Amino acid sequence: MTENLAAPAKRIPTGWIQAPMAHEGDDGVIISRLGGYWVWSFPGGLENVPNAREILDDGRAPDVPTRTSCHVIPAGREFKVDIMSNLWISGTADHILIQVIGDGELARCSLISGGKQRRNSVHSVRGRCECGEPIGAAYDLDTGEDPAAFVRELDQVVARHNERHGGSTCAACGTPVAKAWSALRADAGAYTVVEDGRQRLRRTIPRQDTPPVHVAASELRDDAAALVPVEKSEVGVAMVDGEPYAFRPACPHRGGPLGDATVKNGAVVCPWHRFTFDLKTGVCRENPRYKLWRYAAELRDGQIVVDASKYLTD
Amino acid sequence: MIPQFNTNEKLERIIDDWDFFEDKVIRRFSTFREHGDNVYGVRSRSISPEGVIVDPKKGRVNNFYQLGPSGPEEVLRRPLTPFVVPSGNPHHIPHDFGYWHVNDMDELYVHIPNSGEGQNGYSLVCMGNPGSGERDGFAWYCENCWSLLFMRDYTTGDDGFTSTFWKVERAAVEEYNSDPRNQYCGDCGHVNQLGYTWNPAKDAPEAAAARKVW
Numbered sequence: 297m298t299e300n301l302a303a304p305a306k307r308i309p310t311g312w313i314q315a316p317m318a319h320e321g322d323d324g325v326i327i328s329r330l331g332g333y334w335v336w337s338f339p340g341g342l343e344n345v346p347n348a349r350e351i352l353d354d355g356r357a358p359d360v361p362t363r364t365s366c367h368v369i370p371a372g373r374e375f376k377v378d379i380m381s382n383l384w385i386s387g388t389a390d391h392i393l394i395q396v397i398g399d400g401e402l403a404r405c406s407l408i409s410g411g412k413q414r415r416n417s418v419h420s421v422r423g424r425c426e427c428g429e430p431i432g433a434a435y436d437l438d439t440g441e442d443p444a445a446f447v448r449e450l451d452q453v454v455a456r457h458n459e460r461h462g463g464s465t466c467a468a469c470g471t472p473v474a475k476a477w478s479a480l481r482a483d484a485g486a487y488t489v490v491e492d493g494r495q496r497l498r499r500t501i502p503r504q505d506t507p508p509v510h511v512a513a514s515e516l517r518d519d520a521a522a523l524v525p526v527e528k529s530e531v532g533v534a535m536v537d538g539e540p541y542a543f544r545p546a547c548p549h550r551g552g553p554l555g556d557a558t559v560k561n562g563a564v565v566c567p568w569h570r571f572t573f574d575l576k577t578g579v580c581r582e583n584p585r586y587k588l589w590r591y592a593a594e595l596r597d598g599q600i601v602v603d604a605s606k607y608l609t610d
Numbered sequence: 611m612i613p614q615f616n617t618n619e620k621l622e623r624i625i626d627d628w629d630f631f632e633d634k635v636i637r638r639f640s641t642f643r644e645h646g647d648n649v650y651g652v653r654s655r656s657i658s659p660e661g662v663i664v665d666p667k668k669g670r671v672n673n674f675y676q677l678g679p680s681g682p683e684e685v686l687r688r689p690l691t692p693f694v695v696p697s698g699n700p701h702h703i704p705h706d707f708g709y710w711h712v713n714d715m716d717e718l719y720v721h722i723p724n725s726g727e728g729q730n731g732y733s734l735v736c737m738g739n740p741g742s743g744e745r746d747g748f749a750w751y752c753e754n755c756w757s758l759l760f761m762r763d764y765t766t767g768d769d770g771f772t773s774t775f776w777k778v779e780r781a782a783v784e785e786y787n788s789d790p791r792n793q794y795c796g797d798c799g800h801v802n803q804l805g806y807t808w809n810p811a812k813d814a815p816e817a818a819a820a821r822k823v824w
Contacts, residue, residue, distance in 0.1 A: 313685070314693040317720070330694040331716035332738055364725065366630035366734060370646055390647040392736065396690065398725045404690050408718065408736075410647070493698055550698045550714070560797070567679035568698055569712060570751060570758035582758050 315483065317394065317406035325380045327443035328483040334443055336407035336480075338379065346405055348393055350375035351384070357428060360393060367393045374422075377407065381478040383454070388418045419446060421453050423461065423476055429468035431461050444482035454478050493551020493568075500546045502529040502591075502604040511600045513540065521545075521564055523555030526604045530555060531591060533600055534575055536562045540600040541575040544589035549580070554588075564588070578608070631722075631732050644771055648736045649715075657723045657731035661687050667810050668821070671706045674719075681756050689723040689731070697738075700749055704824050708806030708817065709783065712747030712763070715740050740767035746775065748782040750792070753824070754800035760785075760792045776809070783807050787817065 315328035318340035326337045338344060348360040351374040360367055369375045369391040374384040377393075389410045396404040418438055423431035435456075437449040457476040464473050506527050513535065516522055521534040523545055532545035532555045543564070545555035552568030559565070563572040563581060572581045573588040580586035592606040628635045630652045639652040656664040663672035675682040677700040685693060695701050695717040700710035715738035722732040740746075744767035750759045762782035766775060783805040786792050793802045803824050806817035813821060 313696065314688070314691050317690045317692065330692065330718065331696045333692075333694060333716060333718050335692050364631060364722070366652070366732070367628075368630070368646065392648075394720060394722070394734070396722055406692065406720075408692060408720075410716075410738075550712075552698070565757075569677075569700060569747075569749060569761070570756060572758070582761065 317396070318404040324479045324481045325377075326481055326483050327447065329441065329443050333408055333410035336380070336409070337483075338377075338405040338407075340404060342397070344379060344405075345395065345397065346377045346379040348375065348377045351428075355428070360395075362395065362397065364396050364398065365394075369393060376424075380407075380480060381450070381454075381476075382423075382474060383421050383450075383457070383476055383478065384424050386420045419450075421450060423457050423473070425466035425469060425471055425473065427466060427469040427471065429466050431464075431466065431473050432457060442482075447478075447480050447482045450478050450480055493546065495551075496546040496553065497551040500529055500531075500544050502526050502531065504605050506604045508601050508603045511602065513595060513598050513600050516600075519559055521555060521557050521559055524602065526602070529604070531602055531604050532557070532564070533593065533602060534559045534564060535600075536575050538595075540593040540595050540602075542591040542593035542600075542602040542604070543573075543575070543578070544591075547571060547573075548586045548588060549583075630734065636732075641776070642735075642771060644739055647739055649739055649771055651735040653733045654730040655721075655733045657689055657721050657733065659689060659723045661689050661721065661723075663687070663721065663733065665706065668705045671703055673704050674701065675703075676701045677710060677751065677756065687719070687721060689721045692718055692720045694718050700747075700751070705821055707808040708804070708820055708824065709786070710749040710751060712745075712749055712761075713737060714744040714746070714767075740771070742767050746778075748779060748786075748805075750786055750802065750805060752795035752798060752800050753802055755795060755798040757795055757797040759795060759802060762786075776807075780807050780812070783817070787814075 313330055315330055315335040316337055319326060319337050320340050322339060328335045338346060345362055349357045350369050351357045371388055371390050372386055374386045376384045387409055392408040394406050418436055420434045420436050422434035425431055435453045437446055454476045461473045465471060466473060509524060509526050511524055511533055516535050521532045524531050524533050530545055532543045534541050547554055547566040549569060549571050552566040554564055554566060557564050557567055563574050565572050571586060574581060578588035578590045590608040592603040592608060594601055630639065636652050636654055639650050642649050642651040661672055665671045672687055674685045674687050676685060676695060697714050697716050698712065700712050702710045717735060717737040720734040724731045745763045746766045747761055747763035749761040752759055764778040787804045804816055804820040806813055806821045810821060
């Protein structure tokens with residue numbers, strides 16, 4: 297079969313959408329954020345295939361078999377992976393444990409958490425004795441979307457746990473409580489994400505008392521809109537046939553960025569899905585149920601005056 | 611735990627403890643299936659260490675494109691390297707599905723290479739289970755100037771994935787293919803290829819021909 301995509305495709309920078317399952321030369325577990333998912337990357341090498349356990353509803357805590365497998369640990373279920381930490385972790389998101397074992401040499405393991413957007417918001421962490429008895433209380437780490445914040449808070453929990461329970465014994469079996477530790481760290485570069493459309497839709501609503509702003513008409517190009525800051529928000533401005541138009545710079549479809557979008561045939565073109573919005577009417581030419589929010593704009597002495605406090609409703 | 615599952619039990623009762631790479635389990639996820647936070651698809655595929663993915667019915671399906679502001683961008687798919695298609699990004703896999711899929715949820719892909727001679731690898735796709743108002747879209751863009759030609763979407767979060775999604779997908783493809791005006795780009799005059807669905811078993815002859823091309 298052949299590829300027939302007419303324009304040559306370019307390779308995209310993948311730093312923020314890819315993360316390896318395993319890494320070399322480091323014994324820590326690195327968490328990278330990929331959109332709504334976190335990828336927990338383990339050290340490579342057969343000697344590093346972790347022993348993972350989870351606590352089932354009936355209280356049993358069996359090992360996850362060491363073979364190539366893919367296994368979902370449901371949200372709320374406690375699990376422990378022994379090269380990650382000796383604390384037990386549960387999350388408000390599902391975790392997917394993928395292990396790859398081959399030829400006695402290749403060993404890759406990864407834990408993937410998340411799914412629905414922003415579902416990594418809480419992880420609960422607690423110590424347990426080998427007999428299963430809880431050691432102290434569980435700590436809820438309200439970590440939002442940032443793996444680095446999660447790692448920082450987990451390190452604090454480790455220190456607190458050792459401070460409170462160091463030197464004590466298990467109430468159930470009398471075994472000395474093991475010192476808590478964590479080998480988790482965050483990938484400093486991998487969780488920078490582009491703003492998502494929903495954030496942009498929220499951010500681009502100017503206040504009703506926003507004062508008019510002035511933009512030099514000579515600064516505008518014929519074939520592109522311009523993004524203009526307006527107090528804590530921003531508006532898009534474009535010229536068509538010498539007439540100025542101002543609009544909310546977020547596509548009503550999914551929030552795509554319209555602030556510096558292409559202007560073609562009297563319409564602004566969303567760079568995400570190519571919906572085109574007629575600047576005179578605001579109506580989407582491909583799907584009229586989507587309508588661009590427009591603001592009052594006029595040309596005065598070479599200046600475009602935008603009044604973002606006034607929506608055009610026709 | 612994992613090796614002891616019994617397929618006579620109801621899926622929902624035991625799915626939590628299934629290994630998605632077990633042969634019997636993969637069949638259950640041969641299309642897509644909702645479970646917990648995610649919708650999963652798991653396939654057994656020939657995947658070379660270099661990332662060449664071969665579908666027994668569709669051929670080589672390892673090229674992966676996202677549509678960026680200036681046209682298509684190829685994502686280099688590497689085995690053992692999970693990658694995400696961020697929500698809202700149109701994406702297309704030539705010969706696999708003949709449209710640009712737009713998902714309100716992130717999609718995460720993991721490819722595990724063949725473990726040895728005659729042993730297939732695994733391809734795991736997982737996407738967030740959509741909530742109310744969240745949608746999937748099926749879109750066609752001009753392959754010359756990348757203007758939007760035609761789009762249909764489906765509120766997956768409200769109407770459910772398992773039973774209806776593929777009917778909507780088929781209806782969108784058939785509607786796009788049914789009128790030559792849909793393939794004609796009003797902006798540049800280019801005439802574009804027909805679409806085809808994800809499932810090749812029901813390809814009409816013209817859709818099967820389009821599948822071979824793009």
